Amino acid sequence: TFGGTKPDKNKNKNNDDKITTTIVPLPIFQLSDQHQVQQLFDRVAKLPDLVHHYVQQMVFPATMQHQVTKLSASGQELAGDMLFKRRFGFSGTPSDLLPLEVGRCGYERATE
Numbered sequence: 001t002f003g004g005t006k007p008d009k010n011k012n013k014n015n016d017d018k019i020t021t022t023i024v025p026l027p028i029f030q031l032s033d034q035h036q037v038q039q040l041f042d043r044v045a046k047l048p049d050l051v052h053h054y055v056q057q058m059v060f061p062a063t064m065q066h067q068v069t070k071l072s073a074s075g076q077e078l079a080g081d082m083l084f085k086r087r088f089g090f091s092g093t094p095s096d097l098l099p100l101e102v103g104r105c106g107y108e109r110a111t112e
Helices: 034-044 048-063 075-079
Strands: none
Touching: none
16 A cells, blocks of 8 residues: 555565555655655556657657747748748858859858
C-alpha cells in the first residue's frame, strides 16, 4: 500500500520474491510522495506508446515554441523574382546553386 510509507518487504512478498504494492488511484496520487512517483515511473517508463504520447502532448508544447502553421521556403523561392523583385542581400550557405536572378555567388576570401 502507498500512503507515504514503503511497503514492508517481509510482509508483502509473493512467490516470485517481488514486492507487491497497490496502485494509487489518480485522484489521490501525490506528486510530492517520492515513493508513489517511483512506483508510477517503474510501471510506465518502458511503455513506448505512453511515453510518446506524453512527450508529444505535454513536454513539447510546454517547452518548445509551437506554431499551428509552419511556413517554409527554399533559397530558390526566397532569392528568386517569384516573391520579391528587389533584394538587398541574401545570406545562407555559399553555393553556386543560386537563382539566376541573383547572379553568381560572391565568396568571401579565406572562408572556404
